[in-house]
Amino acid sequence: MPFQLAGVSIVVLGPIYAPLEASDSAALAGILVATVFGSATLALYRTSAQALATRRALVQHGPYRRVRHPIYFAxxxxMIALAASSGHWLQFxxxxxxxxxxxxxxxxFEDLSLxxxxxxxxxxxxxSTPPLVPRFR
Incomplete structure (x- = not known):
């Protein structure tokens, strides 16, 4: 996950060029809720890479119904919300x-293991389920 964290970190570097609006705060809150929901689903079913050997069921509900890797999507x-709220489009x-x-x-590698x-x-x-960006039909 170092590359993902590096990407998110780069987006927030530098002075803020745009003030946070209420809609930006709501977007950030929604993304944080999605991240927590995906993480909780993972924890509930022990789906981390370290626990693959002991898993008994493939999780296909909750956020996993729409996307295979919801935490990466979140x-x-x-990153998009941080860039929009701070004006850091070049860093983005x-x-x-x-x-x-x-x-x-x-x-x-996660898909190979699964x-x-x-x-x-x-x-x-x-x-039937995209890896990163959900399809809404």
């Missing part, structure tokens, strides 16, 4: 490739 949204443009590279690496553990159940889930 972190990307957090620099941070996004770092964040995406780190996320792509993590998603690849495919080994859950086989066809995970492969079917992966075909």
């Amino acid at each position: 972190m990307l949204c957090l 443009l620099f941070a996004v490739p770092i964040f995406i590279a780190g996320t792509a690496i993590r998603v690849h 495919a080994r553990r859950f086989g066809d159940e995970f492969r079917n889930y992966a075909r």
Whole structure:
């Protein structure tokens, strides 16, 4: 997760160019709630990489119904909200490739681990659920 944290950190560097509006605060609060919800779902079902060996079920509900890696999606949204609320668009443009590279690496290895553990159940889930950005139909 160092690349993701580096990306988020880069976005907040420097003086704030835009005052926080009420809508910015609401967006940040919503993203934090989504991050906590995704983290709680992970904790509830012990889905961390260290606990893959003891897991009994593939989590496909809650935020995982829409996206396979909701915490990474929430972190990307957090970067956007921080850039919008602080006016740090140049830092955002620099941070996004770092964040995406780190996320792509993590998603690849997490998906491989899940495919080994859950086989066809995970492969079917992966075909119908995007890895990072949810589809709303």
